[in-house]
Amino acid sequence: MQYPAHIPPVKRVRLANAAELPRIIAAADGPLVFENLLQGELIDAGRAGGLANYLKPFNAARETVFFRLQPQAQGRIFYQDDFSGFNFSREQADFLGLLDALERQLPAVDGCYVGSSSIDYFLPGLKSTLGLAVPADEPLISLWLGGKTRVAAHFDLPENLACVVAGRRRFTLFPPDQVANLYPGPLEFTPAGQPISLVDFYQPDFHTFPRYREALASAQVAELSAGDALYLPGMWWHQVEGLDGFNVLLNYWWRSTPVWTGLPQDAISHALLTMGSLPAAERAAWAEVFNYYVVNRETTAAGMPERARGMLADLTPARARQLAAHLMQKLQRLL
Template identity: 55%
Template sequence: MTYPEFIPSVETMTVAQVEDILPLLKNRIQPLLLKGAVEHWAIVEAGRQGQLSNYLSQFDSGKPGVVFRMDKKHEGRVFYNENFSGFNFARDQALLVDALKLLESHPLDGSGYYVGSSSIPYYFPGLTEKLDLGVGAIEPLISLWFGNKTRIAAHFDLPDNLACVVAGRRRFTLFPPEQVSNLYVGPLDFTPAGQAISLVDFYHPDPVQFPNYDQALNSALVANMEAGDVLFVPSMWWHQVEGLDKVNMLINFWWRATPAWSGLPQDAISLALLSIGSLPKAQREAWGHIFQHFVVNREQATAHIPPGKRGILTDLNAQSAVQLMAGLMSRLQKFLT
């Protein structure tokens, strides 16, 4: 498989200490690669010594996790099956330390082997204390990912993300949010691992089926990462993630810029599809303008309204958000009775 070498690299920096990381990210909307930022972590050293499973054993909760297994013909690509009736991998239950030991001791003959987002406090309590990144103030969710040579299709996440490679090499290929229409995204509610993904096979793109994918590539950035490197992936940036070695592991820190009571933006898509998706195209386009005006450009849309009279167009708080949700739920409930 040949990688498109023309893709430019993500901006790269070094930091003197982890406490410098969070200030660098304030108001940042572009990816940033921080070389060697966590190379001092004990788990990184364990990876260098081929002792990852031994290191993690001391924190193991004994709770089984989910492991994806793929036939070698899929070249490590986590994806749908041929007729989109299911997926091209099998899900197994295993202790994560045992799954890691298998990777460390067996090449698996080219078969794909992948463990996705796994909560570190749940599976490895106590490990969090060993992962100093200077971001405690934002109370991030911390997850573990590992596998062999696998490919996770381009997808986006709502939270901001600090992805820390602790073993092996990884390659992130990133696309700005506005490239969504050129990435040919699959179903929203039937996905391999929770998030909607690009249907383009990065290494074998079909120019007939996906004619505008080249435009996405022209806006792409790449981050080639080694153990100890940290990548900042801004909220909503699409990213394809590849494991490049027999054993690779990543720990990521997720956090949202908005409080939990504000809800999930993805739910707005579901509600919009329910209420707007079946309208004639001209009406859908009209509602697109309305949405752009009142939501995307909210500050401009309300500038002429007295501050005390802006209603739900003003900045919400926990109390007003609950009131808004209660009214919405009441109106939706009428359609269920």
């Protein structure tokens, strides 16, 4: 498969001191590649082909769920042609044993892929050896394993620092405003939890997905080797490819909002329930109301006395509980 030559690269940075990372990320207005950011014994082991052996002292001997792709998938994690299911099966194996088999590239694990795996759960103690600070006190740190696999473009809510431990990875990035041009699929019927683009990046059907050309015009690419890291702001769409027969990615996830605010995607379910069956003109009218009260909340609230802002006031844990209780009361009436 030939990668398109016209996609520009993500800006690359080489830090003199890794302690600068939180400040640089906080000031970033888009993705950044940090060259050779993660260093130490973990990266050395990944480069030398001794990662499984290095991780043995941290192993909690737990099983993980992995995807086994059908050969005809050619590494692309996706749906069956008729959308009756997916082009992979879900199986279980010992986490470190599977990593070892992938590292040795045994035929028995061809087409295997392991998604987000918490290092606190599978490799307790590893976190204390990493020595990398991000703009969050307690980020979620996970490992991803696989060979030459490809995950279709999708977005994540949290901020993301993706660090390659072994092999090479390629990220193709699209800004959040390209959502309609990427043709995301179903909300709840997804390979791994997030809606994915239905366009095959390497064989795009421009007859079915004509606006995908516009998405490609806004794309950026980041190719990472062991030790390199990509800062990916929340809500940026990204396709992820493993370029070598063995790939390991370590990523840090953190949110810019507290957990008690809930998940923004839950609002889509509520909106579909209450507005999804309205005529198109009414849905468009509600979109304007949504923009006024939610997207432009600060401007809207500024025109009101503080005591009158109610739901538009800055959120606190107490106000969040009040809003949740209000919603629960409304929803109970429908049950």
